[in-house]
Amino acid sequence: MATQIRKSYRFALRSSLLITLLLGAVALLALLIAGQFQSYLLVLAIFLPAVFGVSFLVIQIRAEKFIYRRIKQIYDDVALLESSSLASAPITTDMKTLTEEIEKFAKDKKVEIDTLRIREEYRKEFLGNVSHELKTPLFTVQGYIETLLDGAMEDNKVRKKYLQRAAKGVERLIYIIKDLDLITKLEIGDMHLEREAFDIVELIRNVFELLEMKASKKGISLVFDQEYTAPISVYADREKIQQVLTNLVVNSIKYGHRDGTTEVSVENLIKNKVIVRVTDNGEGIAEQHLTRLFERFYRVDKSGSRKEGGSGLGLSIVKHIIEAHNEKIYVESVVDVGSEFSFTLEKAHPQKA
Numbered sequence: 625m626a627t628q629i630r631k632s633y634r635f636a637l638r639s640s641l642l643i644t645l646l647l648g649a650v651a652l653l654a655l656l657i658a659g660q661f662q663s664y665l666l667v668l669a670i671f672l673p674a675v676f677g678v679s680f681l682v683i684q685i686r687a688e689k690f691i692y693r694r695i696k697q698i699y700d701d702v703a704l705l706e707s708s709s710l711a712s713a714p715i716t717t718d719m720k721t722l723t724e725e726i727e728k729f730a731k732d733k734k735v736e737i738d739t740l741r742i743r744e745e746y747r748k749e750f751l752g753n754v755s756h757e758l759k760t761p762l763f764t765v766q767g768y769i770e771t772l773l774d775g776a777m778e779d780n781k782v783r784k785k786y787l788q789r790a791a792k793g794v795e796r797l798i799y800i801i802k803d804l805d806l807i808t809k810l811e812i813g814d815m816h817l818e819r820e821a822f823d824i825v826e827l828i829r830n831v832f833e834l835l836e837m838k839a840s841k842k843g844i845s846l847v848f849d850q851e852y853t854a855p856i857s858v859y860a861d862r863e864k865i866q867q868v869l870t871n872l873v874v875n876s877i878k879y880g881h882r883d884g885t886t887e888v889s890v891e892n893l894i895k896n897k898v899i900v901r902v903t904d905n906g907e908g909i910a911e912q913h914l915t916r917l918f919e920r921f922y923r924v925d926k927s928g929s930r931k932e933g934g935s936g937l938g939l940s941i942v943k944h945i946i947e948a949h950n951e952k953i954y955v956e957s958v959v960d961v962g963s964e965f966s967f968t969l970e971k972a973h974p975q976k977a
Contacts, residue, residue, distance in 0.1 A: 636684035644676040757800055757921060765793035803937040807920065810944035817948060821972035822862045823855035824900065828888050831869045835877065842882050846873065849889035849901075856890050857972035858898060864945045865969070871938040872902040872965050879963075880906035893968060901966040909957035917955060918943040942967075 651671065768790040776782045809815045825848075832846040839846050858865075869888075876886040886904045893899045909917065916922050920940045946953045946967045957963035 633680075633684060635687055636680050639683045640676050640679035643679045644672050647675050648672050754804075754921065758797065761793040761796040761800075765790045765797075768793070800937070803941060807937055807941050807944060810941065810948055815948055817861040817864065819859055819861055821857050821859050824858045824865070824890055824898070824969065825852045825856050827862065827866055828869060828890070828900075831866060831873055832888075834870065835873055838874070839877050839886070842877060842880065842884075844877055844880050844883070845885045847885060847887050849887050852890070856898060858969040859972040860949055860969050861945075864948075868942045868945050868967065869900075869902070871942050875938060875965075876902060876904035876906065876963070880904045896971050897968050898971055899966050899968050901964055903962065903964040905962040908959040908961050909955075909963055910959055911957075914955055914957065918953075 768786040772783060772786050776786060806815070828848070835846065873886055873888070880886060884905045886902065889901045889903070891899050891901070913922075918939050920937055922940075942965075943953055949969070951968045951970070953965065953967040955963065955965050
């Protein structure tokens with residue numbers, strides 16, 4: 625609690641002035657009645673200033689003590705909230721200033737309460753999503769193992785098939801946990817980036833090669849927007865940017881129309897930046913989902929999209945990796961037309977290349 629006191633003398637000044645004027649008028653009236661008007665100058669020069677001074681001191685001291693005790697109680701109560709700007713401010717006995725400070729304090733607290741409410745809703749939703757994502761493969765593994773223990777183990781074909789399916793369930797659990805661990809490190813800033821200069825065009829080609837078979841199952845073509853004959857060097861963590869590109873291209877394949885196209889382009893943005901765009905002609909995303917698209921476990925299709933697999937953390941990881949590079953990621957989408965995800969990267973300077 626601050627011990628400094630910001631005083632207001634306006635109340636005492638105005639009150640003293642009113643008392644002085646009132647007594648002056650009374651004195652004038654009394655002298656006129658007594659026929660001693662010439663004595664009024666003496667009253668004006670000595671009596672009225674004395675009245676004003678005494679009135680000011682009495683009113684200021686009494687009002688300050690009276691108001692201060694009550695206001696101090698307000699500050700003491702607010703001081704329970706250590707982060708409060710009102711609790712750390714000097715105590716004021718000025719009603720206007722106090723009113724403004726309390727209004728500001730109330731607005732700040734309302735913002736804090738609204739923020740906490742949003743976070744609580746997000747926490748509940750997140751825990752529910754984590755529970756669902758972990759529960760599904762756990763129950764799958766449990767079901768196959770219980771079936772085997774109940775006697776199916778004796779059949780070699782059934783045993784092998786069920787063990788393989790149980791192994792896939794375990795792999796999915798490990799995949800989710802690894803992604804959760806990665807995103808936690810990214811969020812708390814514990815992820816170390818190994819920045820280096822590399823050719824982003826070559827990296828995109830590598831991602832295309834890795835996902836070629838996955839894309840071919842849906843007849844989706846992975847292409848560049850043009851022929852890139854010269855390398856385009858960027859300065860970033862090569863492994864993490866490969867993960868970003870992989871996640872974005874995998875999503876375009878998952879939600880792209882059969883026999884569609886996923887196109888990647890690299891464009892100069894400003895002098896020291898490039899922008900990488902991943903565009904598909906798939907089902908698109910409704911506008912109301914775009915603001916929450918990068919949240920952990922957020923899914924546009926709450927029921928059907930889980931059949932596509934994945935941990936539900938891909939886009940959230942993409943966002944955190946890009947932001948860890950101090951870069952930006954954008955999304956544009958139109959339903960039944962397609963989606964475009966784009967992100968910026970720093971160009972590699974000649975000495976880094």
